[in-house]
Amino acid sequence: MQLIVTNGKKQLKDNNFRIPANKEQKFLFEECVETDKIIIKNKQIKYIPNTGWIELTVGVLEKDGEYHSLNPSITVVEGEVLSLEEKFQGGTGINITPPDKTIIPNADNAIKLIKEKIELSSKLMGIKNYARVDIFFNILTNELIIIEPNSLPGLTASTVFFQQAIKEIPSIMPLQIIETIIQNKIEDNSGLNMAFTAKGIVRICGGKLLSGAENIKINNFSKDTRTIKYDDMYAAIKGDNFNGNQFAEKAMRKGAVGAIVDEDIAQNVLDKYEDRVIIKVENTIKALQDLAKYKRDKYNIPVIAVTGSVGKTSTKDMIASVLSAKYDVLKTEGNLNNEIGLPLTLLKLNNHTAVVVEMGMNHFGEIHKLTNIAKPTIAVITNIGTSHIGNLGSRENILKAKLEILDGLSKQGKVFVNNDNDLLHKFYIENKEYNIITCGINEESDFFGYDINLNEKSSNYAVNINNTRRNISVPIGGKHYIYNSLIAVAIGNTLRVDIKDIIQRIEKCELTKMRMNVQTVKNNILLINDTYNASYESMKYAIEYLGNIENRNKIAVLGDMGELGEFSIGLHRKVGEEVFKNGIDILITVGRDAKYIAERLKELKNNQNNIYQCENADDAIHILNNILQEDDAVLVKGSRMMKLERIIDRSFIY
Secondary structure (H helix, E strand, O other): OOOEEEOHHHHEEEEOOOOOOOOOOOOOOOOOOOOOEEEEEOEEEEEEEOOEEEEEEEEEEOOOEEEEEEEEEEEEOOOOOOHHHHHHOOOOEEEEOOOOOOOOOOOHHHHHHHHHHHHHHHHHHHOOOEEEEEEEEEOOOOEEEEEEEEEOOOOOOOOOOHHHHHHHOOOOHHHHHHHHHHHHHHOOOOOOOOOEEEEEHHHHHHHHEOOOOOOEEEOEEOOOOOOOOOOOEEEEEEEOOOOOHHHHHHHHHOOOOOOEOOOOOHHHHHEEEEEEEEOOOOOHHHHHHHHHHHHHHHOOOOEEEEEOOOOHHHHHHHHHHHOOOOOOOOOOOOOOOOOOHHHHHOOOOOOOEEEEEOOOOOOOHHHHHHHHHOOOOEEEEEEOOOOOHHHOOOOHHHHHHHHHHHHOOOOOEEEEEEOOOOHHHHHHHOOOOOOEEEOOOOOOOOOOEEEEOOOOOOOEEEEOOOOOOOEEOOOOOOOHHHHHHHHHHHHHHHHHHHHHHHHHHHHOOOOOOOOEEEEEEEEHHHEEEOOOOHHHHHHHHEEEHHHHOOOOOEEEEOOOOOOOOOHHHHHHHHHHHHHHHHOOOOEEEOOOOHHHHHHHHHHHOOOOOEEEOOHHHHHHHHHHHHHOOOEEEEEEOOHHOOOOHHHHHEEEOO
């Protein structure tokens, strides 16, 4: 017995059925139909005897590329037996949901599994607006066979799924349909939870397979032999001070499924690991980028890309926290926001339904490359400051570099900006062709924060959402985190996250480590660990936060700010002005350029009291040991190159 698919309609062919006049599209259907009768147990479920298979229908809604499936429905008939002819030529059924738990073991889990797979496969099928998807589900094994999508009258149905299958393989078993299409047509990477194959990687990257079978599957990628896991694919990255190709053998010794390299591999290594997938490409970094771009293109889901001079990581964390109330979110881990980190993040796409990625840059063209890999549906620019001004020459050029994020933005994409930033406000005023959503606390904005209350370890404000006042609590102090949370609130609202969930997820958000990590430690000292990085703007925000703390002796330990070039002296001196303006009691500077912070403060105070200049972190630790007192508030902040976390890790503060 065979299933015939033609023009989006489905029939069974046997001796009693008429054959459609148009061209037949045939699929073997032997596993599911072993009799010419479908038995109705308890007058509820169409059940194929002795197999565990039942037939279900799932409604799928599509809007703006997002898919939502309804609960699976089971056809209920009035009689005990429905012939195949009756079933496929109309029948007398009505739909009931959810499935009967007396028939389907663990029905709730089955429903969840079915809905997840249907939503993911709907993207592959290209379903638009609405479709009913017919499936067979095995209540014994949880196997799922997707038969076809059927449209409602006047709406678009897609038979792409089956047209591709027929084109590639004229006759195919239902249980093999999805896997074969993906492997042969879409290289194991359709947006479903499928792996790359060695053959697919070679084709996508233009590489050469040196060893291993073409059909070996690769699920995960790693560039670090210290953290690589069993069955990961090792990507050998070359840098200024290291060559990952030299560690390919080590990676396979630790269980890697293989390696992508851009140098020759010794023959004895190839012989030793002949069962592993070893692929040589022209450039491993570009290969990762090509694979990530290929994979991202298979997902029709919201992708939010975040850039800006400061606040990228915390804004990303808040957005991901808010969206996780509705979506299965993949986000950039830590600070993996460059030409290597972003592809590695996207290659982790699995059954995710939303992505939040961070995009950093040092020079022109870098964000252009990243955004054309990630293809965001939403772009975020947190602010334009002076980070990397030594490379780019002016804030206007920094704006130009950040705006490269729009190069990969979808045509219907939205741009969320900090409207209180002077250059972004100007961009908003002058570029009405973009769909720009503004957030701010000074300039009139789409999402405007007011009634602001700043505390030691939190901030509170109000914002009007859909003409209703909502009170937001941010679990981190500092005005700058109000901007970040406003953007997260705005994006959550845009993607239809329930407002109660938005408020709750902001309140419970956890930030990446070493970013305004405020905690009370020994002797009731308030420690502000903001050691991950520093620019003039982030220094200014952190010093303002410290200055607003009441009833504590305020100590700032400040290190060099990097990549400022000819602007370095002037910007460090401006930080000294912020220290003076915010009434910081004790200043300790660490590094060659940070001394200009101290010099400017001395000029403004007209004395050197409580100002210490250190060449390294060890000197700063020694000073802290001698001056710290109970109830002090201590800010530690500097650029990544300064590694000022050593002051926290090795001092007596803990």
